[in-house]
Amino acid sequence: MEVERVQDIASLSKETIPEEFIRSSNEQPALTTVCGTVLEVPVIDLSNPDEEELVKAIVEASSNWGMFQVVNHGIPDETIRKLKEVGQAFFELPQEEKEAYAKPPGSQTIEGYGTKLQKEVQGKRGWVDHLFNKIWPPSQINYQFWPKNPPSYRETNEEYAKHMHGVASKLFRCLSLGLGLEGDVMKAALGGDDMVYLLKINYYPPCPRPDLALGVPAHTDMSTLTILVPNDVQGLQACRDDHWYDVEYIPNALVVHIGDQIEIVSNGKYKSVLHRTTVNKERTRISWPVFLEPPSNLKIGPHPKLIDEANPPKFESKMYSEYHASKLNKTPPS
Template sequence: MATTIKPLLTDLVSTVSSVPPNYVRPESDRPKLNEVTFDHSIPLLDLQGLHGPNHSSVIKEIGEACQNYGFFQEFFHLPESERLKNYSDDPMKTTRLSTSFNGKHAQHMAINCYPPCPEPELTYGLPAHADPNVITILLQADVPGLQVLKDGKWTAVSPVPYTFIVNIGDQIQVVSNDRYKSVLHRAVVNCKEERISIPTFYCPSPDAVMRPAPQLIDDDHPPLYRSYSYSEYYQKFWKRGLNAETCLDMFKI
C-alpha cells in the first residue's frame, strides 16, 4: 500500500491563493458582483394547495411565475411522517413520479461543489446559460450563489429554508410559444464558504416531437418555432459552443 495519499480536492483548493489563468474570464465577461441586485420577490409557492379548494389559484400563481420570472420557489417542509412514505432502502423501488411517465422521459441529477474561491470576481461556478430540458428542480442549501437575469440585470436568489427552486427549460418556452420563459441564470462563487447545489433535470424522450401547442396558436399568435425532435435540440445545444448561452434561435421560424 502506498505510504502517501493524494490530497483531496478541498485540501488542494485551500492552498490556492489566486485563480489559475485558465479559469480567469475575459474582463468583458466577469460577474461584476458589485452590480448584482438582491430580489426577494421570486414567487414562493406551496404546491400542497393543488390538492384542495385552492387548486385554481395555485395554478394561476404558477402560470404568473413562469411568465414573469421563469423561476419560482416551492415550499416542501413536509412532516417527517409524510416524507417517510417514499423512503426505501431499495433503489429499484418505483414511485408514482417515475412510473407515471412510462419510462419514456429522462431524469438526470447532478451534485455541484463550488469550493471557496480566492478571487470570485474573476470567474464563475457556472457561466450564464439556459437549460435545454423541460424543467429543472434545484436544491441550493443555505449558501447563496444562484443568480437570474431579470429585466436585463443579474439578480441574486437568496436561499429560503425548506424550498426547492424550479426553473423553466427551453422546451417549455417552445411549447408555450414564448408565453413562459426559459431565462438565463448562472452560479457565482465566494471566498468564504463552500457551496453545494443539487439540480435535477427532467427531459422529454429523445424522439419526442417538440413544437408550440396548437391550442396556443391563432392569427394573433403564430407559431414561433418549427417542429423538431428533442434529440436534435439536445445535440445542437451541446455543439453550440461555449460563447452561446442558448440555442433557441436555431429553431425559430
C-alpha cells in the same frame, strides 16, 4: 489527457486562480451583480387547496420570471437532508475513489463524475465539479455511475426520486391548465412517463477570487423543468431586466426553473430563465438540480392547440437529441 478537477485546483489556489477561470469583464460577478438587493422570486405554496389560485400563481411566475420557489411541496425535510448529506459525502471521498465514477473519455453519456460539460466560449472554465445520475425511470438507470460510498447513496436517491414524481406531476398539471389545456396535456407533450429524471450534483469549492470567477456561466436549461435543492451558501443568480441579482435562499424550498422545452411547447407564453452561479471565498456551495428531460427521439414544438392565425408558431419543431447537441456544442440550430 486527465482532466484537472476544480476541487484539486481549489486546494492549491491560495490567492490567485488560473487564467482559464477568470471571466471577461462583462461576466465578472464583482462588476455585474446588483449588490445589496436579493431577488425575491415568487414563493408558491404547493399545498394550496384552491387549484385555481395555485395555477394562477404558477402561470404568473412562469410567464414573468421563468422561475419560482415552492414550499409545502410534500418532500419530507428528512429526505432532503439525507440527499444533501450523501451528495456532500461523495465529494469528500479520496480523489481516486471519485475517479472510479468518472465519465469515460470520449463517451457520449452525460452520466458520471466530471468537470467539463459543454463547450465554453474562449476556452473559459466554470469553478465546479459535478456528478450526473439518471434517477428515473428504472430502465434508464445505470448503477455503474452511482457511488457505492456512502453506502446509503442509492437508497437515498431512489427515495428522493419517488417523491419528485408527485411534485413534477403537480407542476406539469398546473402549467397545462394555465394554457387552457387539459391537465395531462403538457406532460404528455414532453414525453409523459418516459421523461428522464437526471440528477446533477454541482460542487463549487471555495474560490480565492469569487469576484472574477463563475461556477456556471449564464444559461437557460435545455430540458423541461429543473427542480433544484441548494445548500445554504448563496450562489444562484437570475437575470432580471438585464441585471444580475442573487436569488433568495429559503431552507427546504425547491427552486423551479422553466426550461427551454416548456417555453417551446407553450409557444413562448412561459419563459425559460437565464441564470448563473457565483462562488464563495470561504465556503463550499453544493446544489442538486433534477432536470426533467424528454426522451431523446421525441420531436417537440409548439402545442397544436396553442397555434392559430393570430398565434403562429414561434419555434421550429425538432427532436430533443438535436436540440440538446446544438446547445451543448454551441452550434446554431439546423
